[in-house]
Amino acid sequence: MGTNSTKIGVGLVLLLVSSALILGAGLQEIPLPAVAGSIAALGLAAGSLLVGTSEEGRPV
Template sequence: MPTSSMKVVVGAVLLLIGSVLILGTGLQQLPLPAIAGSIAALLLAAGSVLLGTSEGGQPV
């Protein structure tokens, strides 16, 4: 089981990559392909789960 600090780092990296994919293409006014949008959404979801479960206790 990964440590909580490792979960925070990996979760933050996943959130950053997903955000860059979505916001980067939006700011450049380029159409985001469906597969890239799906991957970005999954990265955001995985990063949120990792950050939410990084501390002890029951996640909200």
């Protein structure tokens, strides 16, 4: 990825969309298909990785 602001922006979008999918399905008591849940979980992981590594230095 290019700049730190790009990493943060993409990471926040991934976190927002993925968490809205999981929490929205849970609050409305709609069963979430396994494929959609897996994609949402990967979106959460990728978003947090992008936001966590957006700063300079060693991510811990």
